[in-house]
Amino acid sequence: MNGLTHLDETGAARMVDVGAKPETARSATATGRIAMRPATLAAIRDGDLPKGDVLAAARIAGIMAAKKTGELIPLCHPLALEAVTVDFAFEDDGLRVTARAALTGRTGVEMEALTAASVALLTIYDMAKAVQKDMTIEGVRLIEKTGGRSGDWRAGE
Numbered sequence: 408m409n410g411l412t413h414l415d416e417t418g419a420a421r422m423v424d425v426g427a428k429p430e431t432a433r434s435a436t437a438t439g440r441i442a443m444r445p446a447t448l449a450a451i452r453d454g455d456l457p458k459g460d461v462l463a464a465a466r467i468a469g470i471m472a473a474k475k476t477g478e479l480i481p482l483c484h485p486l487a488l489e490a491v492t493v494d495f496a497f498e499d500d501g502l503r504v505t506a507r508a509a510l511t512g513r514t515g516v517e518m519e520a521l522t523a524a525s526v527a528l529l530t531i532y533d534m535a536k537a538v539q540k541d542m543t544i545e546g547v548r549l550i551e552k553t554g555g556r557s558g559d560w561r562a563g564e
Contacts, residue, residue, distance in 0.1 A: 433507040433554035437520035439547030441528050442501040447539040451531070452497060462495050465504070469493035469527030473508050473519040480522070482516050491519070493527050498554075504528050515555050520548065534550040 441554045451461045458464070470491045477485030480542040489510045496503040506523035528544045535542065 415527060418541055422484055430511050430513055431554045432509070432511050433515050434507060434552065435515060435517040435520035435549060436505060436507045436551040437517070437524040437547065437549050438503060438505045439524045439528050439544060440501045440503045441497065441531050441542050441544050443535065443542045445500070447535055447542065448500075448502065450498065450538060451502065457537055458534045461531055464534055465495070465527040465530040466493045468507055468530040469504070469523040472526035473506065473523035476519045476522045480518050483518050486510055486512060486514070486516060486519065488516065488519060493523055502531060504531070512529055515552060517549050517552055536539060 449454050454460060468491060472479075473491040474488060477483050487510060488508055490508070492504045492507045496505070504524050506520050506526045506527060508519035508523060510516055525544075525547055528547065532542055532544060548562065551560065553559045
């Protein structure tokens with residue numbers, strides 16, 4: 408075909424065979440944010456939302472999502488993750504999520520980090536939608552990856 412890794416010579420979709428690749432330490436970090444009104448942000452910070460602890464729920468959801476990425480993204484390898492972290496930073500008009508996934512393996516964990524960040528943001532929306540429905544999820548992106556054949560990469564470099 409035309410060199411696309413997820414298509415075979417006939418153009419049919421396939422999972423890439425990574426069996427011959429060496430195992431290396433790999434990690435990926437993704438970020439995104441959810442914009443909201445100051446009152447909503449304060450309610451999250453103060454634990455004053457009807458559904459409970461927003462950040463605890465979002466952290467667990469993000470970690471669970473990273474572990475399920477191979478089931479959610481077509482042709483994505485199921486991975487035995489060694490570590491997943493989901494962290495939050497309060498900003499003036501929103502909340503930033505940063506997710507990191509890591510393992511020693513034959514394929515990268517970019518999709519796991521992106522999935523963790525995305526689902527954590529969706530969980531924040533779900534937990535806070537009772538007080539604000541017009542929150543905006545934005546800027547979900549990979550900011551760093553390490554390991555593998557292509558080496559290390561950081562956004563902006």
